Amino acid sequence: MKIILQRLQINPKFLGLIFFFAYLDSIRSRVSPGQLVDWYILTPESAVFSLIQALVIFFILQFSFSWLQLSPQVSIPWKKSMFSFGKGLIIFLLVSNAFTMALALAFGTWERNYQTYIQLSGNISRILDFVIYGGFYLALLLFQQFKSHQRQLKDYEVALAQSKITHLKQQLNPHFLFNNLNILDQLIEExxxxxxxxxxxxxxxxxxxxxxxxxxxxxxxxxxxxxxxxxxxxxxxxxxxxxxxxxxxxxxxxxxxxxxxxxxxxxxxxxxxxxxxxxxxxxxxxxxxxxxxxxxxxxxxxxxxxxxxxxxxxxxxxxxxxxxxxxxxxxxxxxxxxxxx
Structure with a gap:
């Protein structure tokens, strides 16, 4: 898991936040007006599946956004970003549909699962999941890039300030030397x-x-x-x-x-x-x-x-x-x- 987190540039806190969101969303989807509340509503298996799906989305987005080089001085290329986000969505739909097709063929449920309205409903759900979890991940990447460049700017400002101070001191030393040598010159005569x-x-x-x-x-x-x-x-x-x-x-x-x-x-x-x-x-x-x-x-x-x-x-x-x-x-x-x- 540690290798996966490092590869995706995320920390356990962010992963915990994603799981917590998925868990709350699973509870929300199971609650409907007039329905009796039972322990099934609180079971976490749906959240675990959503977490795995989110990790897949993160991997796809990382690949899709690997070309981006963000900088505080340059405006973020939103058109290209949205193009890459859309490219990631298409890849996710292809991968997830290929996976469900393989499962349907393996378990002999093709006729039951591959009706038009079921596929349409499933793909709409996948699109929404990609937008939600992908949005979380994109926000994290942008925040990390921003923090990284802020640190670089701070380091640069510190180095620049030190350079200026050194330059100012270099101006003072000759000033100190020149004035006192003038006094010494007068004293030698007097x-x-x-x-x-x-x-x-x-x-x-x-x-x-x-x-x-x-x-x-x-x-x-x-x-x-x-x-x-x-x-x-x-x-x-x-x-x-x-x-x-x-x-x-x-x-x-x-x-x-x-x-x-x-x-x-x-x-x-x-x-x-x-x-x-x-x-x-x-x-x-x-x-x-x-x-x-x-x-x-x-x-x-x-x-x-x-x-x-x-x-x-x-x-x-x-x-x-x-x-x-x-x-x-x-x-x-x-x-x-x-x-x-």
Missing amino acids: NPKSASAFLHNFSELYRYSLKNSDCQLVTWQEELEFAESYFQLIAEKFGKAYEMKITLDNPQGKLPPLTLQLLIENAVFHNYGTVENPVKINLTLGERLTVSNTRIPFKNPRHKGGKGLANLREQYRILSSKPIFVSEENGLFSVSIPFIP
Whole structure:
């Protein structure tokens, strides 16, 4: 039986449903108004015969529909499907009539069974059985094809999302490298000793960047540790012109790699801090990650940039259904990002 089920691409539950339907139908056909109800009505032999007949119909339909290749992107060829269904019906009628003829000849009941009205009634019944049980089987095949293609589409979407995230990270790594090499270049001219310390710290940070380049997410603890080390680089270059405060309020979840670094860098890049009037950067990790900074725009604003924040938005569009909020009011620029479970 297991081989038959595998061959027909059906499971025991579906077969049980067919038997249950056949059993109820046999009871219905035996009940008529005014007839006494007895145990014969509940006997299952008719349902067993109907189940065997249904299996024959399934085999014929599987052969008839073997050419179909269904796809979610392509409309189902109903005309060809109905042609194959009709072809299966003809094959079923030929097989079932040949079988009854063989039985009639074997048991000598030809004259009794092969009267015109009996044959007409029998073939109408066979047609109805084929349409009913064949309809069940066709619906099952179409459902299985649909589920299979849905799984393929889901696998494709996951692979595509992973590919996009990898591409976005490949954009961020050169961005991180280029900006910090610019700082290093300035330090070499201004303060060679600081440049040496900066280079050492930068190499450690870039190692972290490379290590997590294949990770979609990292823990908030890893990101925070990286952000603190990154801010040390900022302090090497700008001294106390930029200040950072961290507030922890029971954060839970993960973040894309380099998220905090990108937001801190964004605050430094777009604001002119001095020792007398420093840019204050606040990191708040609670239900969401919020990075805010006081706005002290340059007198001659730099180019808009914004590639890093746009990159982060795109990563979150793929990884989470929760949005990123960006606001600016009362001299405070703020970016609020959800944690990802």
